[in-house]
Amino acid sequence: MSTPASVTADVTAEQALAVDLTSPERAHSRVWVRLRTHPSAVVGVVIFALYVLASMVGPLIFRYDPIHQNLSDAFLPSSAAHPLGTDEYGRDELVRLLYGARYTLVLGFAAVAIGVGIGLPLGAVSGFLGGWVDLGSQRVTDVLLAFPNILLALALVASLGVGLQNVIIAVGITSIPIFVRLVRASALSVRELPYVEAGRALGVPSSIVLFRHVVPNSLAPVIVQASLQLGAAILIAAGLGFLGLGVQAPTPEWGSMLGASRNYIFSDPNLATFPGLAIFGAVLAFNLLGDGLRDALDPRLK
Amino acid sequence: MLTYLVRRVLVAIPTVFGVATVVFFLRTLLPGDPAIIIAGPQATPEAIANIRRQLGLDQPLWQQYLSFLGGLVHGDLGISTRTGQPVIQEIATRAPYTAQLAVASLVLAVLVGVTLGVLAATRRSTVGDLGISSGAVFGVSMPVYWLGLMLIVVFAVRFRVLPAAGTDQGLASLVLPTVTLALFSMGLVTRQTRSAMLEVLGQDFVRTARAKGAGRRAVLIRHALRNALLPIVTTIGLQFGILLGGAVLTESIFAWPGVGRLLVDSIGSRDYPVVQGVVLLLSVAFITINIVTDLIYAYVDPRIRYS
Numbered sequence: 001m002s003t004p005a006s007v008t009a010d011v012t013a014e015q016a017l018a019v020d021l022t023s024p025e026r027a028h029s030r031v032w033v034r035l036r037t038h039p040s041a042v043v044g045v046v047i048f049a050l051y052v053l054a055s056m057v058g059p060l061i062f063r064y065d066p067i068h069q070n071l072s073d074a075f076l077p078s079s080a081a082h083p084l085g086t087d088e089y090g091r092d093e094l095v096r097l098l099y100g101a102r103y104t105l106v107l108g109f110a111a112v113a114i115g116v117g118i119g120l121p122l123g124a125v126s127g128f129l130g131g132w133v134d135l136g137s138q139r140v141t142d143v144l145l146a147f148p149n150i151l152l153a154l155a156l157v158a159s160l161g162v163g164l165q166n167v168i169i170a171v172g173i174t175s176i177p178i179f180v181r182l183v184r185a186s187a188l189s190v191r192e193l194p195y196v197e198a199g200r201a202l203g204v205p206s207s208i209v210l211f212r213h214v215v216p217n218s219l220a221p222v223i224v225q226a227s228l229q230l231g232a233a234i235l236i237a238a239g240l241g242f243l244g245l246g247v248q249a250p251t252p253e254w255g256s257m258l259g260a261s262r263n264y265i266f267s268d269p270n271l272a273t274f275p276g277l278a279i280f281g282a283v284l285a286f287n288l289l290g291d292g293l294r295d296a297l298d299p300r301l302k
Numbered sequence: 303m304l305t306y307l308v309r310r311v312l313v314a315i316p317t318v319f320g321v322a323t324v325v326f327f328l329r330t331l332l333p334g335d336p337a338i339i340i341a342g343p344q345a346t347p348e349a350i351a352n353i354r355r356q357l358g359l360d361q362p363l364w365q366q367y368l369s370f371l372g373g374l375v376h377g378d379l380g381i382s383t384r385t386g387q388p389v390i391q392e393i394a395t396r397a398p399y400t401a402q403l404a405v406a407s408l409v410l411a412v413l414v415g416v417t418l419g420v421l422a423a424t425r426r427s428t429v430g431d432l433g434i435s436s437g438a439v440f441g442v443s444m445p446v447y448w449l450g451l452m453l454i455v456v457f458a459v460r461f462r463v464l465p466a467a468g469t470d471q472g473l474a475s476l477v478l479p480t481v482t483l484a485l486f487s488m489g490l491v492t493r494q495t496r497s498a499m500l501e502v503l504g505q506d507f508v509r510t511a512r513a514k515g516a517g518r519r520a521v522l523i524r525h526a527l528r529n530a531l532l533p534i535v536t537t538i539g540l541q542f543g544i545l546l547g548g549a550v551l552t553e554s555i556f557a558w559p560g561v562g563r564l565l566v567d568s569i570g571s572r573d574y575p576v577v578q579g580v581v582l583l584l585s586v587a588f589i590t591i592n593i594v595t596d597l598i599y600a601y602v603d604p605r606i607r608y609s
Contacts (some may be wrong), residue, residue: 039440143320147581148588149547155324155581158569161333176476235445242447243566258448262555269455276448284443292437 020228034296041057041292047285051101058098066091066099068251075268084274087257088264089250093271096252097278103253104234106208107168112226113235114172119179120215120222126180127187128206128214144177157245164253167246170232182225186218198217220297227290231283254279306600308591319371321585325578326370330363330575339551339572380575381581384568389579393561397583399469400560403552404545406480411487412538418488419495419534420527422504434492445515446548450482450555467557484550487541494537498530505529531602539595543588 035041059066073090076082121289126137144152156170190196190213199209240246241255249256254275261271329336338345338352353361373380379389416567422434456467458476464478467473502508503526513524550562557563561580568576 023504033551139316139320142317143324146317146585146589147324148543148584150550151547151584154565154569155328158574158577159328209588211541227402231443238445239447242445242551243554245566245569255447258445258451262451265451265455266459269459270450272451272455276445276451279445280443283445284439287439287443 017025019291031296036240036290038292038295041296044288044290044292047281048289051105051147051282051285054098055101055105058101059095062092062098063274064092064095066096067250069250073167075264078270085268085270087262087271090222093109093274097254097274099252100254100257100275100278101282102162103247103251104238104279107164107171107237107247108230108234108282108286110168111171111174111237113175113230114168115229115233116177116226119176120218122176123183124178124187124210124218127184128191128210129214130191134184138184141177141180144174147174147180150174150239153240154238154243154245157240162240162245162248163249164251167237167240170240171237174236175229175233178225178229180220182221183193183218186221187214189219190214224290224294224297227286227293231286231290234279234282234286303597304602307593307597310596314589314593317589318586321589322371322374322582323367325582326367328527329574329578332572335442336383336572336574340493351470374582376408379579382568382573382576384573385575389575392564392576393579393583396559396561396564399558400546400549400553400562402476403479403483403558403560404542404549406476407484407487407545408538408541410480410484411491411541414484415491416495416527417489418492418535420499422496423491424522425500426500433495438489438492438496440486441492443491444485446482446486447551447555449485450478450552453478453482454555469559479552479556479558482555483545483548486548487544490541490544491534491537495530495534498533499526502530507521514547533594533600535598537591539598544589545583546588 010206029216068089068091073082073086074088075088076086077084082092082094084097087093089095122137126134147155152174153170156173159167160166160169196209196213199213229250237246238253238255238258241253241257244256244259246255247253249260255274258272258279261268261275266272331535336359337350337359341353342355343348352362358366361369370380377390379393381387382389382392385392418434418438422431425431454466457464465475466478469475507529508521508526511521516525546562549560550565552558553560553562554566561584563581568574568580
């Protein structure tokens with residue numbers, strides 16, 4: 001009772017295909033493989049990992065105080081003791097950059113967490129329920145989107161005041177509308193699918209349909225956008241710092257360091273070069289990762 | 303087309319109203335009494351009460367809100383607490399500078415971005431494509447405030463070929479601010495043009511055009527680019543918002559006397575009527591540009607008007 005080899009092979013291929021289509025683990029591993037082999041995603045992750053590592057380990061290796069002033073050491077050129085030299089108050093530039101990485105990462109992640117945390121549920125409910133809820137939340141989103149880019153964050157900081165916490169709130173609020181729009185669009189498309197209708201017909205409560213089917217279905221674009229938004233949030237937060245309206249001196253935040261360096265741009269341009277390069281690298285990392293995630297999660301968008 | 307325009311404008315009115323409301327209520331979040339801030343720490347209680355009356359701060363909030371909206375309808379944005387001039391006048395003297403900078407940057411970004419995007423799409427997966435695509439990601443990741451400083455260091459400090467700040471050298475003064483502001487948009491337009499062109503170049507009508515013997519340039523421009531224009535136009539419209547926001551930073555770097563710099567100075571001196579005025583004006587400008595974009599969109603693709 002032996003089965004011809006070719007038939008067995010066919011059956012296995014079919015089974016494999018069936019498993020591939022239904023198993024979420026397989027889908028995840030496919031995404032993972034695409035991401036791992038995507039050059040820009042790899043570069044993005046490597047830069048991001050270096051930043052995290054530098055912000056955690058760096059201050060343990062270079063044991064200077066990032067805040068304490070020592071005016072006799074001001075504007076030292078780079079040397080073995082101070083690889084990137086010192087700033088106008090004699091503080092080690094490299095140590096300030098390393099501590100600055102912590103602020104930048106915290107600012108970026110916290111602001112995007114606010115954006116996703118409020119935007120995702122609002123968009124899901126808005127798209128799924130429709131009607132007045134949708135109309136109301138969409139008009140509010142319209143208004144928030146009508147402020148050009150950094151302007152809403154500036155207006156919020158002008159009212160709330162400067163400082164780390166207020167910058168996070170301001171940049172966080174500016175990131176909300178994009179997530180509302182994204183999740184709403186995907187909720188609208190999922191709402192009409194047969195399995196959601198079936199769930200409803202079976203009497204599954206709306207809240208369960210919402211969180212078990214609508215939200216997970218919108219996660220792919222949200223993850224992509226979150227990565228890109230991290231870059232945007234870092235740019236805006238550092239921009240506020242640059243204008244003197246963000247995290248305040250003497251905190252070693254890259255934007256405010258860059259802002260302070262403007263006064264010495266003719267005598268010591270290095271003080272402007274490195275914080276800017278650091279911001280550029282962080283934003284580049286999240287943009288590259290976002291591109292890679294988009295191609296890996298949704299090849300149609302390529 | 304006219305019906306479409308009217309409908310678009312009507313839809314925008316509640317948004318403008320919403321923006322005005324947000325701008326008004328943001329002021330109420332301000333810590334401290336604006337009258338005390340304006341009067342200074344040594345002012346007598348009578349002087350403070352006087353300023354409160356002048357600014358209408360002694361009235362209940364809803365009344366202040368209504369008179370704020372009433373003023374807006376008449377083009378009255380209040381009085382600058384710093385200079386004593388009407389806000390609308392402060393903005394009017396600076397708006398042309400911002401418009402000049404934003405338009406110059408948009409033109410540069412579109413010309414370079416569309417050209418590079420088409421070049422990259424037609425050379426897909428070559429070294430040229432890789433170079434252009436990488437350059438575009440670099441462009442959208444570049445902080446304008448850093449780019450501006452670096453351009454000053456190179457072109458104004460080292461080579462001394464262009465002025466570092468101000469507007470007194472005519473076109474030469476415009477070069478560095480324009481390049482600084484344009485780079486981000488240039489990157490986005492390049493990316494959008496490349497992907498829109500790639501999508502169109504794979505379609506049947508392009509193959510047909512090639513098969514019937516149309517020249518390479520004609521296929522690219524008349525058949526492919528024209529059909530790829532829709533998403534590109536949308537991106538360009540959205541760029542304006544980014545340019546207006548970026549202008550705030552760029553103007554601050556190059557001491558460019560536009561509304562962006564006015565905004566930053568006013569936040570610094572707590573001149574809230576001016577802050578409100580500038581934020582409102584830039585948002586309304588952005589909403590208007592979006593309507594114009596939609597109209598161009600409807601013109602390029604007549605199907606949109608009827609949907």
